[in-house]
Amino acid sequence: MGIELRKIVNETQFHNPFQGFALTSTPSEIRFDPLTGQRVRILPLRNRKLPRHDWTPFVEESRQKFCPFCPENLEKATPRFPEDMVPGGRLNYGQAVVVPNLAPYEIYAGVTVMGPEHYLSMTELTTGIIVDSFRASLDFLRLVETYDAERARYGSVNWNYMPYSGGSIIHPHLQVLCGPQPCRYDAEMIDHGKAYLEKNGRNFWADLLEYEQEKGERYLGRVGNIHWLATFAPRALCDVTAILPHKTTIAEVENQDLQDLAEGLLKVIRYYDYINIASFNAALYTARQEDRGFWITARIVGRYTIYPLVGSDFSHLQVLHDEPWTLHVPEEMARELKTYF
Template identity: 25%
Template sequence: MAELRYNPLLDSWVMVSAKRQFRPYLPKDHCPFCPGSGKVPAVYDVHVFHNDFPVLTAEPPEPEDVGGGLYQTREAAGRCEVILYSSDHHATLPDLTKSQMKRVIDLWTKTFDELDKDEKHQYVMIFENRGEEVGVTITHPHGQVYAYPFIPQKVKVELDNCKKHLQKTGRNMFDDMIKEEKRFGQRVVLENDYFIAFIPFFTDTPFGLFIVSKENKTALTDFSEEEKNALGDILQEVIGGMDHLFNRTFPFMMGIHGRPSNSENVESYYRFHIEFYSPMQTKEKLKLNAASETAGWAVAIPTRAEDNAVLLRKAIQEFWENGGIKNK
C-alpha cells in the first residue's frame, strides 16, 4: 500500500508506504552498494538507480478506499532515486577527490534535470541522510533524490515568505540574509567566490549550517562548471570540518532547496541553498526534540549559533591541516 493522505489542518500531504517498514538493517559484512554484490555494476565511479523501497513511484497503485470528506487521498506518484558517490564503501563526500566530487554534482544535476522536466513532478529534492543517529540503514555513502507531486511544506513556507519579503521590500530575502551574516561576521564559517556557508541567526539545530548561492540562481542546472566546482569545494570543506568537530563521522540530514518544478518563475525572490540538520549537540549529547518542539513547532536551542560557528571554523582548519581536499 502506498498513497498520499491530505492533512487539512496544515494543508499538506503525508506520504504513506507500508513497504518501507521492511527496509533491511544489513550486517556490517555485506553491502548491496559495493561492487560484487550483484546489485550495482562490477565497476563504477558514481551510480544512480531506483530506490528498492520507494515512497513515490512512476506508476503508483490506486489509493485504498480509506478517505472521505476532509480526508482526501492521492496516488503516490513520483520518483525515488539513490545516488552512490563512490564504489569505495568508506568514501564519504570529503574523502573524494575534487574530480570525483565534480562527478557527483554532475550526476545530481543530470538527475535533477531529468526529473524536473516531468510535468507530473512539482518539486525535486536532493538529500542525504548520514549516520545511524538519523536512521541510516546502509552505511555505504550515498544520497537520494525525490521527485514529489506536491511542494513539500517547509519549502512552500519558505517560498511564501520570500515572496512576501520581495513584495514588502523589493529585495530578495537571501540577499538580505547574506548581507546581515557578512556584516555581523561571527556566524559565517566559510566563503568562496560563488557560495557562502553560515550557521544562520535563526538556526533550529545546533549545527544547522546553510550554504547559499551568492548569485540569484535557483537550481543546479543554472550553474556554470566553475560554480559547480566551487559548490563541490565548499561542501567537502564544511562536511570535512564537521567530521573534525568531535573526531567522528558527523551525522546529519542535508537537503538541497531550489525552485519548484513546472511552476512560476521564482528567481526574483528565492535562491538555491543547502540546509543541514544534525542531532549532535556536543560529543556526548544529542539534541532531540522535546514535546513542545514537536507538538508546537516551538524550537528551543541549547547552544548559540555564534559559539558553534567558532567551533566549526576551527574544525574546517583542522580538516585542511589533516590533508583537506584531494586534488586529482
C-alpha cells in the same frame, strides 16, 4: 532592509546540587527564523562536550551483511528506471550511480550511490566524490523534468550520512526527490521569499547576506560564488546555510557551483569531525523560475545521540511540536568554524 533577527533570552532559577544547592540562574534562548518565523530553542546543555564516536563496530558488522550498493551487487540488486525515462536504466557520472529507490516517498525518487567504497569516514570524503554525486543527482532531476514536466516540478538532493542521520545503509548515498509540489519546509521558504520580495522590493537572501556580512557574527566566508553562514535559528546541531546568489532552478547550477559547494561542505564536515559530531544531514533546495524571490540554498546540520546508543537528538519538540532545538550557540560556533574558511 526588512531583515529582523529576533530572539528571547530566558533565565531559569534553581538550587544547584553541583554548587552546594546555591541558587543559580541558567539561560536558554528562543530564536525565530528570519524568513519563516519558525521558533527554535537553544538549550543550556550547549557547552556539553560530545564524546568521540567510533563507527568501527557498526561498519564491520555491516560488511558481514548484504549491501546492494557495493560493486559486486549493484547491477543485480538495484532496480532500473524505465528506459524511456533514463536510457540504460541507471544514470552514471564519474563513479556515482543513480538508481530507483525501492521504497519511494515521492513520484520520482532516486538513490545516488556515491562510489564503490562501502564506508567513507568524514576525513575520507573528497570534493570529487561529492561533485560527481551531486552532478549525477541533478542530471537525474533534469531527466525526469523532461520526461514529466507536469509532475516533476520541484526537486531536492539530500544526504543522510551514517545512522544517526536516519540513514539505513552505511554505503554512502544521496536521496533525490522530485514531485509536483515542494516539501513542506521548501514550500515555506518559497512562499515567504515571494512575500518578502513583494513587501520589501528586495530579495530576502540578498538582504540576509548584506546583514550577516556587515555584522560578521555568523558570516563564515565565501567559496567561489557560494556564501556560508552559521544559521541564526538552527534546526539541529551546528546548522550551516549556503547561499547561491541569483540562482533559482536546477538548470542554473553549473559544474563550478558544485565544486564550490563540495569544498564548502567539506570545510563544515571537517569541523564536525573536529568537535566529534559523527553524523549529518544535508539538503540542496531548488525551485522554479516562476518562484520569484527564491535563491538556491543548501543546509547541513550535525546529528548525534545525546546519550550514545540509547538516545537521539530528536525529541518531542521536533517530532510533535515542530520546534527544533540545538545545543550550540551559532555565534560561538561561527568563531570556531570561520577558521575552516
